[in-house]
Amino acid sequence: MAFQQGLSGLNATSKNLSVIGNNIANANTYGSKASRAEFADMYANAMNGSGGSAIGIGVNLTGVTQRFSQGNITTTESGLDLAINGNGFFQLDAAGTTVYSRNGQFTLDKEGNLTNSSGQKLLGYAANPDGIIIPSTVQALQLPTAGVAPNATSQVALEFNLDSRVAGPSAALTFDPADPNTYNNATSVTVYDAKGQELALTSYFRKSDTVVDTWDIYLTANGMPMPADGSPAVAAMTFAADGGSMTAPVGTIPLVIDAGVPLTAGGTSLQIDFDLDLAGATQYGAAFSVTDLSQDGYAPGQLTGVSIDKTGVIKAQYSNGQSKSAGQLVLATFRNPQGLQPLGGNAWSSSFASGDPIVGAAGQGNFGLLQSGALEESNVDLTAELVNMITAQRAYQANAQSIKTEDQVLQTLVNLR
Known part of the structure; x- marks a missing residue:
């Protein structure tokens, strides 16, 4: 029958x-x-x-x-949208159980956790307060809500060229920052004390000896002179015959900006101990020019946004221009993805058939790379499905x-x- x-x-x-x-x-x-x-x-x-x-x-x-x-990747307007270009899966915490997904639509909840529309939390490596990622326990990624504390300047580096052709001011004229006739050139950089308060550190260069190519350098903080060892000049710079390097001073110069320097907006500053690095100075037959000014201090800042790079590192960006790592999301792959158990809600769970998850950061092995501000579309071929129907x-x-x-x-x- x-x-x-x-x-x-x-x-x-x-x-x-x-x-x-x-x-x-x-x-x-x-x-x-x-x-x-x-x-x-x-x-x-x-x-x-x-x-x-x-x-x-x-x-x-x-x-x-x-x-x-792999499904097609389409761009979106949200920086928290993520697409995986490779074989990896996002790891999500679903009420204490780890599930896996390819849907990268994430938002921030009120506690700063990266979650999907089902409230499942994105998992990864946490970062310590200094922004160093610790690849140990995988946990829910929680972005910082507080700002970043200020950092006092500890090093100032100046890179410049002094014109070897010019003559120095008359020896009868003593240095006066208010009188341009008492120095040859000047440049300024902003430094910060432990409270993040700004001070304008100005360097003045005065040619003191034409025969041996010696220049005196003077410093002021917010217009106040900085004497060193009782002398107005903090250092005497001597150059080699070809002008391409300094013969003195050797190494950095330890300096102190005393506490009590008046601030522009009122109040006074704290003491700043820093090293002055002049290793990049030259004396060529060319006009005075400054090619680099750098210092390692910064003011306090508030969190203004986050970004995620292709390896999953989450960068917190602050209003003072600083940024630091806030964590790194971790992907998972399986020996047999066909063995994953579908749970609905764009999620799968591991099973005996799929094998245990292999965990690692994006960009390693066959995990694939991440693309921020993008999503992976479904891999359904609509035309083929209609023919199959x-x-x-x-x-x-x-x-x-x-x-x-x-x-x-x-x-x-x-x-x-």
């Missing part, structure tokens, strides 16, 4: 249509992966063996597998026709007289 074959065909084709319909329904779901129904034929066991005359008894659904091929529909009609034909045969047998 062919009823069983036709009935199994209807059942299998119905499930195939359900799989195709689910693919079509999720064609616009970010991070979704297309599924495929897989079938196998069935044969009855016979006592005397089936031999070459065995007739199958229908079809059976053996499984529904997902295709984890038409084919499945015809198969359903054919199986129904086989049952109808068997019914007519049976009716003919019953009506024999």
